[in-house]
Amino acid sequence: MATSSAERDVARSRYFWILVALFAVIWLALAIRPRHRADWALENALVVLVVLVLVLTRRRLALSRLSSTLIFLYLSLHSIGAHYTYSEVPYDAWFTMLTGHSLNGLLGWQRNNFDRIVHFVYGLLLTFPVREVFVRATGLTGFWGYFLPMDLTMSSSASYELIEWGAAMVFGGDLGIAYVGAQGDSWDAQKDMLLAASGALVSMTFTATMAQARSSRHVRLRRPRRAG
Amino acid sequence: MPGAFLAGYLVFWGAMGLTPLDGQNWVLSSVLPLTFVGALILGRRAVSLSVASYALITGFLALHTVGAHYTYAQVPLGRWLQSALALERNHFDRVVHFAFGLFLTYPLLEVFQRLAAARRMFIYSLVLMTQLGLAGAWEIIESWVAQLIRPDLGTAFLGAQGDPWDAQRDMLAATCGTVVALLLTAGGQWWLAAWRARPGTDHVAPARSRPARSIAR
Numbered sequence: 001m002a003t004s005s006a007e008r009d010v011a012r013s014r015y016f017w018i019l020v021a022l023f024a025v026i027w028l029a030l031a032i033r034p035r036h037r038a039d040w041a042l043e044n045a046l047v048v049l050v051v052l053v054l055v056l057t058r059r060r061l062a063l064s065r066l067s068s069t070l071i072f073l074y075l076s077l078h079s080i081g082a083h084y085t086y087s088e089v090p091y092d093a094w095f096t097m098l099t100g101h102s103l104n105g106l107l108g109w110q111r112n113n114f115d116r117i118v119h120f121v122y123g124l125l126l127t128f129p130v131r132e133v134f135v136r137a138t139g140l141t142g143f144w145g146y147f148l149p150m151d152l153t154m155s156s157s158a159s160y161e162l163i164e165w166g167a168a169m170v171f172g173g174d175l176g177i178a179y180v181g182a183q184g185d186s187w188d189a190q191k192d193m194l195l196a197a198s199g200a201l202v203s204m205t206f207t208a209t210m211a212q213a214r215s216s217r218h219v220r221l222r223r224p225r226r227a228g
Numbered sequence: 229m230p231g232a233f234l235a236g237y238l239v240f241w242g243a244m245g246l247t248p249l250d251g252q253n254w255v256l257s258s259v260l261p262l263t264f265v266g267a268l269i270l271g272r273r274a275v276s277l278s279v280a281s282y283a284l285i286t287g288f289l290a291l292h293t294v295g296a297h298y299t300y301a302q303v304p305l306g307r308w309l310q311s312a313l314a315l316e317r318n319h320f321d322r323v324v325h326f327a328f329g330l331f332l333t334y335p336l337l338e339v340f341q342r343l344a345a346a347r348r349m350f351i352y353s354l355v356l357m358t359q360l361g362l363a364g365a366w367e368i369i370e371s372w373v374a375q376l377i378r379p380d381l382g383t384a385f386l387g388a389q390g391d392p393w394d395a396q397r398d399m400l401a402a403t404c405g406t407v408v409a410l411l412l413t414a415g416g417q418w419w420l421a422a423w424r425a426r427p428g429t430d431h432v433a434p435a436r437s438r439p440a441r442s443i444a445r
Contacts, residue, residue, distance in 0.1 A: 138344050148354070155357040158364030158399050165396035189395045190371035193364045 015065050016058060019072045023051070026076050030083040039178040042167060043082035047075060067129035074125045081118055086181045089114035111183045119157070119192045123199025127153045128207060146208050150200040157196035161189040230279060233286040237265070240290055244297040256373060257296030261289050275342075281335035288331035291324050300324075301389055317389040325398045328366075329359055329405020334413055352410050356403070363402035367395040 027047075034040035054061070054071070063071070081089055091114050095103040104113070131149035135141070140148065168176035182188035241258070248254035268275075268285070277285075295303060298320075306320030337355050344351065374388075388394035 137350070138346055140344060144343065148358075151358055151361045154364055155359075155361035158360050161364075162396055162400055162403075165393055186392065187371045187375070190368045194368050197365075197368075 009062075012062070012065060013058070016063070016068050019068050020051070020055065023072055023075055027079050030079045034083045035085045035088055036175075036178060038171075038175050039085045040082050042171070042175065042179050043078070043086075046163075047078060047082070051075070061133055063129060064132060067132050070125040071129055074121060077118055077121060081114055084114075085178055086115040086118070087112045087178065087183050091117075111185065115181045116191065116195055120195040120199040122157065123153050123196040123201070124203050125199075127200040127203045131204070131207065146204045150197070150204050153200040154193065154197045157193045161192060164189075230282055233282050234265070234269070237286050237289055237293075241293050244293050248297050248299075249302055250299045252377075253299045254296055256377075257292070260369075261292055265289070275339055277335055277338055281338050284331045284334055288324075288327055291327050291331075295320055295324050317391065322397065322401045325363070325401035326405040328363065329402040329407070330409050331405075333359060333406045333409035337410070337413060348414075352414070356406055356410065359406040360399065360403050363399040367398060371395070 027044075031040070031044075054063075084090065089112060092102055092104050092112075095101070103109075127149050130152055131145065134149050134152070135145050138145075164180045168180045170176075171179070180188070185191065241261075245254060245258070298304070300306075300321045301318045303318060303320035306318035306323070309315065309320075310318050333355060336358060337351065340351050340355055340358075346354075391397065
């Protein structure tokens with residue numbers, strides 16, 4: 001199946017816009033009567049900014065379908081957190097409804113850990129798109145092509161903790177507490193960053209393994225031909 | 229690491245280690261710096277830095293050694309600052325977090341510039357992000373140590389001195405130090421270029437001492 005690069009660009013662009021439309025529907029649905037409007041607005045300020053940047057730079061970034069899908073999944077998950085206010089996402093009730101057991105009870109969790117899950121997923125899903133853009137921009141391969149995207153995930157996670165702190169200082173009160181979402185955990189910032197880094201590590205290990213497997217398969221396929 | 233810096237650091241480290249305020253704290257605080265120095269020695273061929281970079285690294289390590297000797301919360305300079313400015317806590321650790329950005333950014337920049345032949349703004353942003361990432365990693369390690377040794381203390385432990393936003397403030401201090409270092413470096417390079425090209429001199433483009441080498445294989 002020989003497709004020209006122009007055709008592939010059109011297909012990729014169509015896929016991108018379908019995801020944007022899908023996300024718009026999800027986002028609007030979750031914008032209806034959120035638990036706390038102010039916290040919802042605060043959580044979505046960055047989302048609107050990110051989506052705007054992605055749309056405006058879509059040609060330069062030229063994200064692959066996989067990368068667009070990963071970003072889409074992450075933003076959708078975050079929108080759920082924003083709708084319910086992270087610390088009140090009823091994931092435990094959903095889990096109980098589906099399985100008859102309490103997830104928090106099974107895992108011995110004392111707090112609503114939806115935010116921790118999303119911090120991990122942040123590293124897991126977004127490091128791959130970051131690597132895609134980063135590798136194309138720098139031409140780095142090998143170790144640094146995997147390590148530096150992880151490092152960027154780690155530092156963006158740290159920046160996010162700084163933004164949360166700033167917001168808490170500016171808005172204060174209940175809104176600040178809801179936005180930070182520490183739920184009384186004094187090590188909240190460290191745990192959040194560690195989870196993002198762990199997600200990034202898992203994602204990059206997986207990506208590197210897949211790349212390794214693919215290249216060694218190519219070598220195996222090619223070798224007999226060279227011999228003959 | 230040039231021998232003089234290495235010897236100077238080791239002598240200073242040894243002297244400060246004779247009578248630390250808290251032995252356990254001293255040992256814990258010395259693990260990472262010694263690992264770092266070991267890595268610099270072992271990797272001196274792969275990553276050989278300029279004398280300026282080694283001087284900056286030595287300066288930072290010396291500051292940290294002072295902090296470790298006095299368990300940070302008791303450093304006299306910080307105490308003096310505390311009483312002079314009527315602060316709630318000893319801010320010497322914040323000074324060292326700032327120094328982390330200020331002193332270690334240039335060496336990192338040197339490494340990155342050698343690794344990747346990319347535009348200057350790109351490398352600068354990468355260095356800024358890396359420093360912030362390292363500052364975050366440091367806070368994570370600190371929290372592990374605090375939870376292992378005194379799980380009952382929470383944020384009242386030595387490093388935070390009761391500040392619930394300690395991690396964020398530390399990271400911000402490191403970021404500020406990094407930004408200042410990057411601005412100083414950019415300014416210094418600009419000034420150097422202008423001085424070399426000053427009227428009345430035969431302008432010869434300075435030869436790059438080491439060609440930028442891409443790590444892309």
